[in-house]
Amino acid sequence: MAIIRTENLTHIYSKGTVFAETAVENVSIEIEKGEFVGVIGHTGSGKSTLIQHLNGLLAPTSGRVLIDGEDIWANKKDIRRFRFKVGLVFQYPEYQLFEETVYRDISFGPKNMNLSPAEIDSRVLEAAALVGLGGDILEKSPFELSGGQKRRAAIAGVVAMRPEVLILDEPTAGLDPRGRELILGEIRRIHEKTGTTILLVSHSMEDIARYAGRVLVMNKARVFCYDTVDAVFSRAEELEGMGLSVPQITRVCRELAGMGYDLDPNTYTVEAAKARLLTLLGKGEG
Amino acid sequence: MFRDISIGQYFPGESSVHRMDPRMKLILTFSYVVMLFIAFSGPSLLVGALFVIIAYRVAGIPVRLILRGIKPIIPIVIITGILNMFFVEGKAIFSFWVFSVSAEGVRMAVLMALRILCLIAGTALMTYTTSPIALTDGIELLFAPLGRLGAPVHEIAMMMTITLRFIPTLIEETDKIMSAQKARGGDLESGNFLQRVRALIPILIPLFVSAFRRAEELALAMECRCYHGGEGRTRMRILKFSSADVYSALFMAGCVAAVVALNRLGAALWAL
Numbered sequence: 344m345a346i347i348r349t350e351n352l353t354h355i356y357s358k359g360t361v362f363a364e365t366a367v368e369n370v371s372i373e374i375e376k377g378e379f380v381g382v383i384g385h386t387g388s389g390k391s392t393l394i395q396h397l398n399g400l401l402a403p404t405s406g407r408v409l410i411d412g413e414d415i416w417a418n419k420k421d422i423r424r425f426r427f428k429v430g431l432v433f434q435y436p437e438y439q440l441f442e443e444t445v446y447r448d449i450s451f452g453p454k455n456m457n458l459s460p461a462e463i464d465s466r467v468l469e470a471a472a473l474v475g476l477g478g479d480i481l482e483k484s485p486f487e488l489s490g491g492q493k494r495r496a497a498i499a500g501v502v503a504m505r506p507e508v509l510i511l512d513e514p515t516a517g518l519d520p521r522g523r524e525l526i527l528g529e530i531r532r533i534h535e536k537t538g539t540t541i542l543l544v545s546h547s548m549e550d551i552a553r554y555a556g557r558v559l560v561m562n563k564a565r566v567f568c569y570d571t572v573d574a575v576f577s578r579a580e581e582l583e584g585m586g587l588s589v590p591q592i593t594r595v596c597r598e599l600a601g602m603g604y605d606l607d608p609n610t611y612t613v614e615a616a617k618a619r620l621l622t623l624l625g626k627g628e629g
Numbered sequence: 630m631f632r633d634i635s636i637g638q639y640f641p642g643e644s645s646v647h648r649m650d651p652r653m654k655l656i657l658t659f660s661y662v663v664m665l666f667i668a669f670s671g672p673s674l675l676v677g678a679l680f681v682i683i684a685y686r687v688a689g690i691p692v693r694l695i696l697r698g699i700k701p702i703i704p705i706v707i708i709t710g711i712l713n714m715f716f717v718e719g720k721a722i723f724s725f726w727v728f729s730v731s732a733e734g735v736r737m738a739v740l741m742a743l744r745i746l747c748l749i750a751g752t753a754l755m756t757y758t759t760s761p762i763a764l765t766d767g768i769e770l771l772f773a774p775l776g777r778l779g780a781p782v783h784e785i786a787m788m789m790t791i792t793l794r795f796i797p798t799l800i801e802e803t804d805k806i807m808s809a810q811k812a813r814g815g816d817l818e819s820g821n822f823l824q825r826v827r828a829l830i831p832i833l834i835p836l837f838v839s840a841f842r843r844a845e846e847l848a849l850a851m852e853c854r855c856y857h858g859g860e861g862r863t864r865m866r867i868l869k870f871s872s873a874d875v876y877s878a879l880f881m882a883g884c885v886a887a888v889v890a891l892n893r894l895g896a897a898l899w900a901l
């Protein structure tokens with residue numbers, strides 16, 4: 344059974360006023376346990392609105408959200424349970440830091456779950472280690488950290504709740520290339536080590552191609568397509584028409600294939616392209 | 630949750646009310662408030678109501694919006710009305726125990742309710758149709774004479790502009806931070822008073838931190854653009870009175886005259 348399922352999910356902001364805006368329309372998707380799903384779409388396509396439904400921060404205007412087959416809005420009082428099950432890291436999560444020390448900030452979520460002090464401690468240390476925050480940083484004030492460290496501390500604050508699904512809204516926005524690599528590496532590590540289901544919202548096709556198994560493409564509040572990386576990027580023209588771009592390396596391979604070289608135009612990672620090019624070059628020399 | 634407040638919000642538009650000089654709008658709003666308070670007969674208050682209805686029509690502000698703005702103050706209107714009904718002395722038309730309701734009281738209650746509704750609708754119209762920037766420009770220019778007496782008029786106007794500019798930003802930020810803490814299991818809705826106050830800490834601290842950060846960034850950006858207070862500062866938009874301003878002032882004057890005349894008439898009729 345799918346861990347997350349939406350049925351005809353629609354969300355209209357400020358419904359019934361002149362400002363009414365349909366941000367998500369008729370979205371029906373399924374996410375399987377242990378998957379790594381990438382979510383892309385241009386700004387304003389409804390990505391953030393969609394993911395806030397998956398842990399019950401927003402209630403659907405119509406449609407349903409099911410987690411492990413349960414309608415999360417069946418009992419309003421019960422909604423917090425699903426927030427612990429589906430962890431959501433907002434865009435620019437460093438603005439949510441508030442405690443005196445990084446350690447205490449990370450423990451905010453586990454404390455809200457009413458766990459024992461020993462359990463809280465082990466979860467905080469585990470989460471900090473997963474995002475690569477070492478010993479002495481935990482005792483610092485979160486406001487003393489660098490931008491990238493703050494972001495990682497905020498992510499750890501959600502990871503420490505050990506959610507079954509971890510959703511991250513553009514976790515690399517505004518970071519330098521090194522910071523991006525680190526964070527994405529950590530997300531992959533969390534996925535591999537803990538088997539957590541991951542939903543990664545990103546602008547970067549490169550990141551999605553490298554990490555995700557399936558890709559959900561949002562366009563104008565609707566699902567444009569939801570399929571494997573190969574299937575999605577093979578519709579490169581349509582994606583580009585929507586203002587999205589395929590990975591740079593894919594474009595290079597397409598051009599080369601168009602020029603008559605024996606190269607798969609659907610190549611998404613530099614590694615794969617490199618391997619293919621090297622064999623081609625080897626052929627040419629030999 | 631905070632987004633549904635409509636009073637004090639600006640709704641951009643192209644109507645002649647929108648294009649009026651903010652100084653004239655301020656003067657007229659003030660006159661309108663005075664007019665409501667000198668209107669003490671039914672017919673003269675109806676003139677007041679008519680004025681605001683016409684103004685809303687010209688401005689093209691939908692009725693729904695006005696109703697939404699007025700909804701939160703309905704209880705106040707009702708309470709004021711009831712108090713008036715019981716405490717105004719006069720010929721009793723209905724009484725029980727120590728209370729009695731006079732015809733005069735009912736009349737006062739209705740007039741008071743109408744007056745409050747007009748007051749809210751009239752002042753709200755100004756903010757609906759005037760951008761915060763234009764509003765503070767208007768205030769600054771109207772009060773400029775006080776500047777010669779040493780009052781920091783420009784600084785106050787600038788502070789108002791900045792405050793107004795940042796209110797929506799801070800509201801949005803509060804919404805975001807609340808969502809982020811809720812996502813970590815933060816619970817704002819249950820618990821006793823003390824627990825609820827404690828639950829605000831994870832929201833207030835990030836909010837303050839970000840407000841200070843924004844203030845610092847803004848100060849820096851202003852300094853980079855050589856802001857040095859109001860002295861010698863010229864304006865990008867020169868405010869000018871237009872024919873619409875003149876006509877609306879004349880219209881207002883006509884309404885005030887009508888109110889004064891109807892006050893007498895109303896009083897005379899009531900006396901009959």
Ligand SMILES: Nc1ncnc2c1ncn2[C@@H]1O[C@H](COP(=O)(O)OP(=O)(O)O)[C@@H](O)[C@H]1O
Nearest residue numbers: 356364366384385386387388389390391392393
């Ligand atoms: N809190 C809100 N209130 C009203 N409209 C909103 C709100 N949040 C987002 N929107 C609108 O909903 C649409 C989708 O926004 P969003 O879900 O943030 O898209 P994305 O994350 O893909 O950029 C946008 O048009 C946006 O303006």
Ligand SMILES: [Mg+2]
Nearest residue numbers: 390391434512
């Ligand atoms: Mg977004």
